Structures are given as structure tokens and as C-alpha cells.
Amino acid sequence: xxxxxxIRIVVAxxxxxxxxxxxxxxxxxxxxxxxxxxxxxLWQTPEQIAExxxxxxxxxxxxxxxSGAHMTLFPKITELLKKxxxxxxxxxxxxxxxxxxxxxxxxxxxxxxxxxxxxxGKIIEFIKENTRKK
Amino acid sequence: xxxxxQLVEGVLKGxxxxxxxxxxxxxxxxxxxxxxxxxxYSHTGKAQIIGxxxxxxxxxxxxxxRLVKELRRKGKSVGIIAVxxxxxxxxxxxxxxxxxxxxxxxxxxxxIRSMATRNSSGGLARATRDAxxxxxxxxxxxxxxxxxxxxxxxxxxxxxxxTVVVVLAPGLGDDIQAIKAxxxxxxxxxxxxxxxxxxxxxxxxxxxxxxNMSWEKKKWRPPVIKTTxxxxxxxxxxxxxxxxxxxxxxxxxxxxQRRQDxxxxxxxxxxxxxxxxxxxxxxxxxxxxELIGKILAKKTDPYSAADTLLKERLKGFKxxx
Numbered sequence: 001x002x003x004x005x006x007i008r009i010v011v012a013x014x015x016x017x018x019x020x021x022x023x024x025x026x027x028x029x030x031x032x033x034x035x036x037x038x039x040x041x042l043w044q045t046p047e048q049i050a051e052x053x054x055x056x057x058x059x060x061x062x063x064x065x066x067s068g069a070h071m072t073l074f075p076k077i078t079e080l081l082k083k084x085x086x087x088x089x090x091x092x093x094x095x096x097x098x099x100x101x102x103x104x105x106x107x108x109x110x111x112x113x114x115x116x117x118x119x120x121g122k123i124i125e126f127i128k129e130n131t132r133k134k
Numbered sequence: 135x136x137x138x139x140q141l142v143e144g145v146l147k148g149x150x151x152x153x154x155x156x157x158x159x160x161x162x163x164x165x166x167x168x169x170x171x172x173x174x175y176s177h178t179g180k181a182q183i184i185g186x187x188x189x190x191x192x193x194x195x196x197x198x199x200r201l202v203k204e205l206r207r208k209g210k211s212v213g214i215i216a217v218x219x220x221x222x223x224x225x226x227x228x229x230x231x232x233x234x235x236x237x238x239x240x241x242x243x244x245x246i247r248s249m250a251t252r253n254s255s256g257g258l259a260r261a262t263r264d265a266x267x268x269x270x271x272x273x274x275x276x277x278x279x280x281x282x283x284x285x286x287x288x289x290x291x292x293x294x295x296x297t298v299v300v301v302l303a304p305g306l307g308d309d310i311q312a313i314k315a316x317x318x319x320x321x322x323x324x325x326x327x328x329x330x331x332x333x334x335x336x337x338x339x340x341x342x343x344x345x346n347m348s349w350e351k352k353k354w355r356p357p358v359i360k361t362t363x364x365x366x367x368x369x370x371x372x373x374x375x376x377x378x379x380x381x382x383x384x385x386x387x388x389x390x391q392r393r394q395d396x397x398x399x400x401x402x403x404x405x406x407x408x409x410x411x412x413x414x415x416x417x418x419x420x421x422x423x424e425l426i427g428k429i430l431a432k433k434t435d436p437y438s439a440a441d442t443l444l445k446e447r448l449k450g451f452k453x454x455x
Binding site for chain 2: 005006008027028030031032033034035036037038039040041044045047048051052054055056057084085086
């Protein structure tokens, strides 16, 4: 390969919550870490997010949710990604997610969940270590 | 079938995953991508290519969303390449054009791809032209290219689009700005977007005056159209003018323009290939370091060094350098 592959990351806000400060902060941090960030904006359906990941050929999908609907929406998104053959995408969750929900989310394919107060550097490190090598 | 072969076959079938992966290949691995493009090339040339350029915040993405809506109503399939800048410091990019177009993201007849410039100047990424070819070969009837927020000299879109739409907004500058060189010279159609704002008519007059000065009785006089994209106003008229321009091109000088574009691209391809192979060879033999040393020591200069290097290699060519 003639040049280093850029990490392409979709940052998405699924469902009906409008709290996008966190998503914007991490999007900015990813940008500053040299990644190409595709931001979808608010109120995205699982289908919109999965299709965006496909068209953008994303390596990572970072989902931010503060509405409490993560147990419904996250599994739908990982299921749709798999259905589209996007098995190698690293899916991350963030926002307000209770500790006790995390094991179930990991079971459906969320690689890691980052709650409030997580240092952005920690997320970036996790992504760099876990993105597929192409 | 090898990987490239699968990509080619997928793209020709309109498979979205293959389109996405081929565009990534073009961005990341130009020499491998050449092989794919050369297989797709004969299937290109059917799509109508519309370029949308203009300053940051003038409403390009929102306008495109509306155009896609109109095109879909007419039953046309659409591919979009939306370019945003990479940071020259970190190489990262925040690609936000898609936000305005997400309504169309799950329409199977629409394909949207965000693209970072990766430090290419001119308002597009190096990969944009070939990415448009992929959309074209995949059967998209219309391809729309959104440039980065263009200031004055981001004019590369002229080389790849049939019709260039320059999108401006009221209050961006006076008639002095309008007569400057650069993007004001490349518009086939000018749009004053956000026309519900104050001073929209003054902007239209400034642009009309500029066009009147430079038009010189060419057969196509760029129209100036007022739109308010956020409300969907004026976009039908804009699309009508884009169609009129396409008809004009089909009747006039289309071929001449294409010949010129192909010549430019061929020259670029030759330059790329020769530079890569010669520099590659010099690196392997260590000659490159030696030459750099000589130039730094003022024993020779870059021009003479290049002449000497090429003298042997270009034997048989009669061009004078």
C-alpha cells in the first residue's frame, strides 16, 4: 500500500434525543487525531446510520445516545450492519448508559461503551488499537 | 476472480458496497485503483455531472438536498460526492455536508459519499474525478459534486463538471468582489441563495453586471437565479436552467471541451507515471541523495539536473526542453 490508510469514522446520533454536545466534542477530537469524521447530525434511524456506514466505507461507527433508548436502538444498528455485510466495522457506544446494560450491549456487537467523563484520548487509543488493518 | 475484478463487477451492477469500497481504493491506493478505473472507463460518460461550488455557508449542501429531491421526483438516480477540507496540521477532517442530505441516505437510487481533500488544493480531492467515474459507471444518471467552501481560486470543478453552479449569498461582498478572477469566471449558472434575506437583489445586480462585462457575446450567458434552498424556493427553476445548459452543451462545442479535458488528464497521467518511476529508480540506486547533495552544494541546479536525467531516458523524443 502506497500510503497509510486513514481511519474513517461515522459519528451518529440515533433516535430522538437532541443532545449533541458530546457527539460534537468527540467528533472534533477524532478530527484532531487525524481521522476523517463523517457526522450524520441528529435524529437518525438505525437504517440511516447503517446505510451511511456502508456508503462512506467507514471503519468505525460511534453512536451517542442520551435518551435511554440504547437497548432498543443499538442492537438494531448492529443487526443492520451485519445484514449489509459490514462485519468488520468497530461499533462504539457513548452517552448516558447504565453500567448494568453494558454486558448486554457488548453481546450484540458494541465493542465498547464510553460514558460521561471518559477522556477523549482513551477513546482514540481504543479505536487505533482495534480498527481492522487493511 | 480477484478482488479488483469483484469490485468492477459490483460497481457495474450498481452494488453500493462495491461503489463505496472502490472509492476508498481510489483514495488510498492510486496505483491499484488505476487498474480498476481502466476497466470501468468504457462504461463512463453517460452521467450528467453537475458541480456545485461557492463560499462556505452559502448553502451548497442544502441546495443539493433540494436538487436531489427534484431529480428523484423525475425518477433520476443520483450520486453525490461532497468534498470538505482536511486539516493541513493533523490530516484529519470533519465531513459535515451529509447532514443536510440524510433524508436521501436510505433511498436506494441515491448514493452519497463524503470526501476529504487530503491536502489537494483547487477545491476538490485528488480522488474526486475518478470517484465520479465510479458513480457514472454504476449507472447513476446524475452525479453532483460539491466542492469545499470555495474562496476565489478553487476552480478545479471546471475540469470535471458539465455544468458549474456557483452558489453565493447576499452580503458576501460588493461589486469589487464580483469582478475578481477565479470562481466568478467558472460559473455556467449563478445562484443567489438565502434570497429571503436583505440585499439579495443588490447581489443579483452585482453579479449580472459582472457577467455583462465578461460575457462577450458567447452563446451561453450565465443566468443569475435567486433561491431560498431551506424553503425549497427557486430550486425547480435552477434545475430547469441546468437542463438548458446541458442542451446547450450538446449542441455547441461540447466535443472541443472534452478533447481539451482528456488532453489535460493524459498529460497529468504521464507526468505522474514518469515522475513516480524516475524518482523511484533514483531512490533505489541512491542517486537521488547524491543529486540532492550536489544541488545543495550549488554544483548543479534542479533544472540542469532534470535535463541531464531525462536526456538519456527520453531519447527518440524530438521535443526541445
